[in-house]
Amino acid sequence: MKRAEQKAATRAMILGLAAQRLREEGLAGNAVHRLMRDCGLTHGGFYVHFPSKEALDVAALEAAMAEHEARDAVIPADLPRAERRKQRARRYLSRQHRDQTAQGCPLAALLSEAAHGSEALREAYQRLLAGAVTDAGDADGAAPPSEELALIALAMGGLALARAVPDAALSDAILASCRDASARLADAYEQTAGDLT
Amino acid sequence: MKRAEQKAATRAMILGLAAQRLREEGLAGNAVHRLMRDCGLTHGGFYVHFPSKEALDVAALEAAMAEHEARDAVIPADLPRAERRKQRARRYLSRQHRDQTAQGCPLAALLSEAAHGSEALREAYQRLLAGAVTDAGDADGAAPPSEELALIALAMGGLALARAVPDAALSDAILASCRDASARLADAYEQTAGDLT
DNA sequence: TGTACATCAGTGAACGCGCGTTCACTGATGTAC
DNA sequence: TGTACATCAGTGAACGCGCGTTCACTGATGTAC
Numbered sequence: 335m336k337r338a339e340q341k342a343a344t345r346a347m348i349l350g351l352a353a354q355r356l357r358e359e360g361l362a363g364n365a366v367h368r369l370m371r372d373c374g375l376t377h378g379g380f381y382v383h384f385p386s387k388e389a390l391d392v393a394a395l396e397a398a399m400a401e402h403e404a405r406d407a408v409i410p411a412d413l414p415r416a417e418r419r420k421q422r423a424r425r426y427l428s429r430q431h432r433d434q435t436a437q438g439c440p441l442a443a444l445l446s447e448a449a450h451g452s453e454a455l456r457e458a459y460q461r462l463l464a465g466a467v468t469d470a471g472d473a474d475g476a477a478p479p480s481e482e483l484a485l486i487a488l489a490m491g492g493l494a495l496a497r498a499v500p501d502a503a504l505s506d507a508i509l510a511s512c513r514d515a516s517a518r519l520a521d522a523y524e525q526t527a528g529d530l531t
Numbered sequence: 532m533k534r535a536e537q538k539a540a541t542r543a544m545i546l547g548l549a550a551q552r553l554r555e556e557g558l559a560g561n562a563v564h565r566l567m568r569d570c571g572l573t574h575g576g577f578y579v580h581f582p583s584k585e586a587l588d589v590a591a592l593e594a595a596m597a598e599h600e601a602r603d604a605v606i607p608a609d610l611p612r613a614e615r616r617k618q619r620a621r622r623y624l625s626r627q628h629r630d631q632t633a634q635g636c637p638l639a640a641l642l643s644e645a646a647h648g649s650e651a652l653r654e655a656y657q658r659l660l661a662g663a664v665t666d667a668g669d670a671d672g673a674a675p676p677s678e679e680l681a682l683i684a685l686a687m688g689g690l691a692l693a694r695a696v697p698d699a700a701l702s703d704a705i706l707a708s709c710r711d712a713s714a715r716l717a718d719a720y721e722q723t724a725g726d727l728t
Numbered sequence: 729t730g731t732a733c734a735t736c737a738g739t740g741a742a743c744g745c746g747c748g749t750t751c752a753c754t755g756a757t758g759t760a761c
Numbered sequence: 762t763g764t765a766c767a768t769c770a771g772t773g774a775a776c777g778c779g780c781g782t783t784c785a786c787t788g789a790t791g792t793a794c
Binding site: 359360443444457464480488499 | 647684718
């Protein structure tokens, strides 16, 4: 079985690097030739592991999300819901998350690009988003998905905006504003039930 | 002066179409050859009007923003601040805005892609964002920029997310959740002064 | 244990394609006399 | 007003480049006897 193990290891290396690149450079900036070369391989061998570039993009998105979620699984479950939401926002909208794009949330990294992706990619994107909403909702005691959706949209929008802007002071201000807004929103959700208009 | 007028008209046509394409397909999907062909011209003539593709991207971003802002300049100034903010959010997070990408806000269309753009593009992006924040803040009676930043991040994040997701029901739910969250946030800003944490 | 054969991960040259950009040109418009 | 020349917006062939993908191959690993 040594051959199969070696193959799996190579595939994991390609996928791992692709998952980083996808977040750093987006869908467009992740070329097969560069990816394979930077794995110490030649580009032809790529198709032993993946049927197409599109398939890699989907697999890389999923791998990136799994890695990102494994990274911050430790929010104490005994805190009140609003407090957990604030902690999540504080972490997501941190300078660290902004600056470490390659290890960050791929949904934010592809926030505007996802709409131009293949159908398979967009379905994976939606599935991962729905998963994140469900996870957060369950952790928050079966909280309405609409609340989690808005909190996630605010967090992702703030993070993407902080990365788009070249001025460091403005970027920091965006993160701080959105952290504050997340906290206010978390509090507001505790005060009144949500009827949408 | 007939020649100069003709030239200006051609340039405006190229720029106008580029401003649409930029929002529909992003930075990557806006090719010189296709753009010129769809203007009824050949690609060589492009460089009579713009020094480079990069320069076009910047000009198209600015043109798109100007067009977008001209489109929704009519929010009554005599309404209370929170009400104006809610109206703005309702419009920005509408199904219409989501579906008419080509006429929509270019900052949302490039939300995640802007970070990979040229320095000139990122500076233009920041300038336009700052302008939108200032305009909204002035209209709201010199409101703190941090409040406007968070409201804009929520609106842009929600819009981009609603476009990313292929399922129409989920997309609608995202818009509705973010409209509701914007309203709650606008109310929350009226109740307490903002100190950032 | 040693030999012959099969498998298959990875190689590297080649493919067609679309990209941004250059450049010698054409021919209608504008100017000078 | 008519003729000769200059300008310059737009043409279209050509450039080098990187992309995703294919394919005949190599040579180490795995299997059969």
